[in-house]
Amino acid sequence: MENKLKEEARKLLKEGKVDYIVGYGKGTVKFRTSPLITNKEEDIEGLVINPFIANNLSRYPAEIKGKLGIVVKGCDSRSLVSLIQDNKVKRDDIVILGVPCEGVVDIKKLVEQIGADIDQVKEIDKEGDNLIVKMDGSKKTVLFGDVIFDKCFGCEYPTPLEYDILLGSEVSPRVELEKSLKKIKEFEDINAPERWRYWKEQFSKCIRCYACRNVCPACFCERCFVDVNIPQWITTYGSWQDNLVFQLIRTLHVAGRCSDCGECERSCPVGITLRSLQRKMVEEVKGLFNYETGVDKDAPPVFTHYEATDPEEFIK
Amino acid sequence: MGYKKIKKDQLNTFLSELSKDYTVVLPSRSGGQVVFAPWDGKNTDFLDWYKNTIIPPKALFFPPVEEMFRFRKGEEGYEIEELMPDKRQQIIFGIRPCDARALKIIDMLFADTYKDPYYLRRRENSLLVGLSCNEPCDTCFCASLDISPGQSEDVDILCTDVSDNLLIEAISEKGSNLLSEMSGLSDAGSEEESKAKEMRKSAKEKIARQINLSGLQEKMRSNFENREYWEKASKKCMACGICTYVCPTCHCFDINDENRKKEGKRVRSWDSCKFPLFTRMPMENPRHEKWRRMRQRYHHKFEYYPMNFGTIACTGCGRCIRECPVNVDVTEIIGGI
Known part of the structure; x- marks a missing residue:
């Protein structure tokens, strides 16, 4: 896949079909990749595709001027399609390089499984369904399916739905929805005061770095409501109540646009379990409107469109 | 001893x-x-x-949010309650x-x-x-x-x-x-x-990672107007505030009065030069584009702080590298100048 990507990316740049390639390069932190954005053919050799390509790159097309060749996994492609539906990205301005994705490794889970610090790990190789983790003088084998992100368990579209060039053969979806929603379902069973206590604790940790908002492709407001200070909507400092309000409004704003890519939770430096909020909204939108984000670029976005059959029980 | x-x-x-x-x-x-x-x-x-x-x-020592004092408007002016x-x-x-x-x-x-x-x-x-x-x-x-x-x-x-x-x-x-x-x-x-x-x-x-500091301040000054460099360096940056908030030396803060009718409190909280809203309250943020904000952060640490206090405001703790969602690496950016 990696070689095919390099070949196609070089061709796109050489033929002038795109101004930039947006893909993944080797990171400077162990077992992390980093967005590689370039207009130079000599940088193409640095492109990688491996089980660590966590970032959702579809945030970039709305920001970088010119035509882009962009690498996307299944979930990322849905973010991109959603942006096309919202007229934030023009389909003709991008060449989509699709990566059929078997799942992305969650380093936190991997560390837990091997019971060692990531700094002790020298090499990780994927062999079939296993990851071979080489450490100083020892080796551990973990099941790939045990260390991927929760979102990957329930991924119904691992192969991008929208692409110009598919870089590998299609991957069949994992049917482990239960595993993907496990934490959320468990949470729903807890009584309301306990849930409230839980979120109070979570949002007390928030330092308002806004990484969740800034990495989110669906958060595309030109000026976020929290950055409006005349009048001020919420305080600029992080009381847990205001942190919660910020996140709830964000959650509602991106409902119907969230592809469950999980970048909000992955990026949160203090480990707030943000994906459960977003994922819950994915369920709600599907249940109420039978709508899935970013699966059809020609469909109108769910909340800009009215159907006579739309549920209206809330109007009393 | x-x-x-x-x-x-x-x-x-x-x-x-x-x-x-x-x-x-x-x-x-x-x-x-x-x-x-x-x-x-x-x-x-x-x-x-x-x-x-x-x-x-x-x-x-410098908490993310801190109430500095409370105030109340009385008959004879403001009463202040200190909160040390x-x-x-x-x-x-x-x-x-x-x-x-x-x-x-x-x-x-x-x-x-x-x-x-x-x-x-x-x-x-x-x-x-x-x-x-x-x-x-x-x-x-x-x-x-x-x-x-x-x-x-x-x-x-x-x-x-x-x-x-x-x-x-x-x-x-x-x-x-x-x-x-x-x-x-x-x-x-x-x-x-x-x-x-x-x-x-x-x-x-065991420390393998390095940052090249030789002649840095001179290099930074002559590179200041190099827009191409900073645009490229900041291209993948998501413009969030993680690097500033996990940094052990970043110290910018914002101060707000929260008042309701006749009483209120003055609150200080961490602020980040990576945000578009930074310094907007007094006037305007002169650094509209992301690359200008990134440049500011590195210049503050590696050029202005040494000018003001004689020391670089970075200790090599690596938090900004590790926590950045897109792996922006200060050693690469400073080393590339």
């Missing part, structure tokens, strides 16, 4: 003794992250797993050499022309017990900034983990006075001392 030691499984008694006169704050796991928190009186297992916290110890930090003495146990240096660096600012009473009172009431790094992280580059992961002049007491023992060394007078009052410590032998020296040396050698 020579080196003292205590068996690691006896650390409990040492900490209990300290807890009599001080609030002991040490690394603990809470809500899925590692934070400095008041000791629970039992657990000392952090020695087995602790590397460093994500939120730096600056937060213990309490006077209880605290011990920060387990601070890493890089983070202790970071406090020294921001001391210069908080004790400059305007003496910040909130920060300084907490600093005066605190004693730092450092913990040497035997196993630095992959992201550490403190050695390039004249910091040795195994040594520190910036703490009051330094502990080094030497197999079954913690070797304890008084660094400041304050530290020396405290140690002389402590029971339960024994004198360390020369064998242990040389073992500690060895560990310190090997810890420093």
